Amino acid sequence: MLRSIQHVENQLSQSCRHISTTSTLCKNRAGKTKSTTNRTQLLTYEMAQKPHHLGVRKSWLTWHSQNLEEFRQSQPLVVAQDEVVRRFIRGFFPQNLIVSGNEIVIKRRGNVLIVAGFLQYSRRLDIRRIYWMFGFAEEFLSILLKQPVKLELAFVESEKDVAYNYI
Amino acid sequence: MPKRKLRGQTQLEQATGRAEMKTRSRTDLMDRLAQRPPRSEEMDADQKWSDVWPAARTFAASVVPLPVRMGSRPNTEKRAPFKKEGNLELVKIPNFLHLTPAAIQQHCEAIKKFCTPFPPELLNTPELAKTELPISVDYNTYVHQGTNIRDIRSRVVTMKVQVAALKFSEHALEKFARLAANRYDETTGILTIITDRCHTRKQNIDYAYYLLTVLYHEALKVESWEKLSARADALKVDFDGSTTKSRLVEIIEKTHVDEKSMESFGKMWNEYRNTEETPEKTREYARRAKEILGLRKAEV
Numbered sequence: 001m002l003r004s005i006q007h008v009e010n011q012l013s014q015s016c017r018h019i020s021t022t023s024t025l026c027k028n029r030a031g032k033t034k035s036t037t038n039r040t041q042l043l044t045y046e047m048a049q050k051p052h053h054l055g056v057r058k059s060w061l062t063w064h065s066q067n068l069e070e071f072r073q074s075q076p077l078v079v080a081q082d083e084v085v086r087r088f089i090r091g092f093f094p095q096n097l098i099v100s101g102n103e104i105v106i107k108r109r110g111n112v113l114i115v116a117g118f119l120q121y122s123r124r125l126d127i128r129r130i131y132w133m134f135g136f137a138e139e140f141l142s143i144l145l146k147q148p149v150k151l152e153l154a155f156v157e158s159e160k161d162v163a164y165n166y167i
Numbered sequence: 168m169p170k171r172k173l174r175g176q177t178q179l180e181q182a183t184g185r186a187e188m189k190t191r192s193r194t195d196l197m198d199r200l201a202q203r204p205p206r207s208e209e210m211d212a213d214q215k216w217s218d219v220w221p222a223a224r225t226f227a228a229s230v231v232p233l234p235v236r237m238g239s240r241p242n243t244e245k246r247a248p249f250k251k252e253g254n255l256e257l258v259k260i261p262n263f264l265h266l267t268p269a270a271i272q273q274h275c276e277a278i279k280k281f282c283t284p285f286p287p288e289l290l291n292t293p294e295l296a297k298t299e300l301p302i303s304v305d306y307n308t309y310v311h312q313g314t315n316i317r318d319i320r321s322r323v324v325t326m327k328v329q330v331a332a333l334k335f336s337e338h339a340l341e342k343f344a345r346l347a348a349n350r351y352d353e354t355t356g357i358l359t360i361i362t363d364r365c366h367t368r369k370q371n372i373d374y375a376y377y378l379l380t381v382l383y384h385e386a387l388k389v390e391s392w393e394k395l396s397a398r399a400d401a402l403k404v405d406f407d408g409s410t411t412k413s414r415l416v417e418i419i420e421k422t423h424v425d426e427k428s429m430e431s432f433g434k435m436w437n438e439y440r441n442t443e444e445t446p447e448k449t450r451e452y453a454r455r456a457k458e459i460l461g462l463r464k465a466e467v
Contacts, residue, residue, distance in 0.1 A: 045238050045249055045256060057239045059259045065312045074313065105259050108312045109223070116225040116258045147314045152225040154258070161253035164238070 035167040045164040046103050064108040081145055082106050085115060089153075092137055095122040096130075098159045113145060116152045118162055125155065205229035217270040224265070226257045231264065301332035304375070306368055323363040324371040326379070330356050333383060341402055342393075343386035358382075404440045406433040415459070422461055432459050 031050040035041060049058040062082050066075050090101035096119040104117040134151050141149035156162060172180075180186035210219070210232050219230065228251045237256045238249035251257060289295055305325040309318035330351065335343055344351050351358050360378055362371040398408055406412055412433070419429065432455055439452050 045254070049239075058256060061259070063259070063261075071309075071311070071318075078313075103255055105225075105255065107225070107259075107261075110312060111314060111316045114225065118253055118255065118258075145314070152227075154225075154227055154229070156253045162255065164249055 033167060039166045041167050042099075042159060042163045043165045043167055044099055044103060044162050047099075048164045061103065062106045078108075081113070084144065085113070085141060085149070088137065088141060089115060089117075092133065093119055093153075096120055096155075098156070098162055103162075111147045113141070113147055113149045114152055115141075115149065117154075118156050119153050120156055120158050120161075207232035216267055217265070217273060220264045222265055223261075226260075226262050226264070228252045228254065228257070297329055298332065301329035302379075303327045304372060306372075322366060322368050322371055323361065324368060324375055326360040326362070326372075326375040328358040328360070328379060330358050335386060338389070339386045342388075343382060344402060346382055346385055404437075406436045406440075409436075411436065418460060428459055432456075 031052075033041065033043060033047065046058060046061075054060070062078070064078050065071065066073050066078050085106055086101070086104050089104055090097060093101075098118055098120050104115060107114040107116060134153075138149050138151055177186055181188050206229050231251070233251075235251045235257065236248040237251075237254055237260075240246050240248050249256070289299075303326070305327070306323065307321060309321050311318055330340075330343070333343075344353065347358055350360060358379075360375045362375045362378070365371045365374055398405070415429070415432075435451065435455050439448055442448070
């Protein structure tokens with residue numbers, strides 16, 4: 001072990017600074033989906049619409065008024081809160097997620113934060129358990145974000161119910 | 168050979184995708200109990216919708232018994248827009264299902280007992296508010312969203328007072344105008360007090376009323392040193408005691424002008440000196456001056 005440390009030290013003493021360069025990857029991939037031969041790739045409405053259709057054919061996944069002019073703006077806070085909420089929901093309902101929990105809508109009204117979207121019944125929906133989980137998630141997020149959080153997640157039978165298209 | 172398909176045959180068809188895979192309810196009792204048709208299918212046509220959807224909430228496909236569709240399709244004749252079950256676009260948008268005309272009516276009926284009718288006299292003649300309600304208090308309320316829904320701008324209060332309603336004497340009005348400075352608009356006769364130094368709106372309204380009270384009482388006071396004020400201290404120039412008057416009196420003594428025309432000339436002179444000067448007013452001044460001096464009328 002000592003020898004290996006010595007080896008590392010030698011390496012460090014010999015090392016000098018380099019700039020690592022790579023050729024630029026001019027790749028524009030947003031909103032492009034690769035189709036399958038037998039049309040089994042599920043696309044939800046959110047995925048099927050291109051990014052430039054945002055605000056025209058599809059609306060936003062986060063709704064808040066922090067970008068209004070003349071109002072006290074705290075957009076970074078909102079982005080961070082959104083990420084916390086999304087990650088928590090993704091981690092807390094792993095069996096019930098659809099499209100790996102990418103489509104969770106967060107709406108803010110007054111001081112209330114509303115989480116909406118879809119979950120699926122996994123093998124069996126234990127109603128008692130799911131109510132408890134909703135309550136826990138609401139309580140936990142409320143304490144964490146210091147504002148009331150409501151879960152308005154609806155259940156669909158399976159991922160197929162949210163399928164807009166198969167490619 | 169039986170008429171039905173053999174098990175191997177159906178399995179083969181299912182594997183190749185030619186036959187539909189039949190999903191049977193599982194033998195699990197809990198699973199079978201959990202299956203329930205959506206609530207919207209069990210609803211009566213004459214139910215009270217405001218009981219079903221009492222407050223603002225996200226669209227729920229199982230509750231709303233409307234055949235709604237949302238989303239775009241390249242060719243809607245071929246394929247209808249996306250159905251309501253599992254439709255994320257419907258979930259995203261704010262809905263007004265809690266604000267049906269019936270619900271609003273019910274709400275209005277409920278709060279009616281806390282309201283009084285708007286005075287009909289004011290509806291007929293809005294100018295009456297000027298004399299009957301001389302004080303108006305304006306403020307803004309900001310609807311916000313976030314952890315803190317307070318807005319610092321909502322504390323600002325603007326109070327407008329019709330000064331004529333305070334019934335000042337001439338001396339008091341002059342003192343009031345001096346004290347209020349640019350807050351008092353002489354042409355409209357309105358005093359405007361804007362307060363924003365306190366933290367809450369209530370405190371600012373109280374402070375505005377306090378300022379008004381103090382202004383009123385200070386204006387009414389007559390201090391001993393006020394007697395010392397000279398002609399040059401006055402806010403407005405007065406005809407009485409002016410050199411114009413003394414000279415005019417001299418001339419009039421020579422030309423015999425009556426008291427009445429002197430008075431009307433004084434009124435015009437006061438107005439001419441104390442308001443903005445315009446060509447018309449200057450012409451009027453010249454005309455009246457010639458008239459009182461008995462000179463030939465100027466040709467237009």
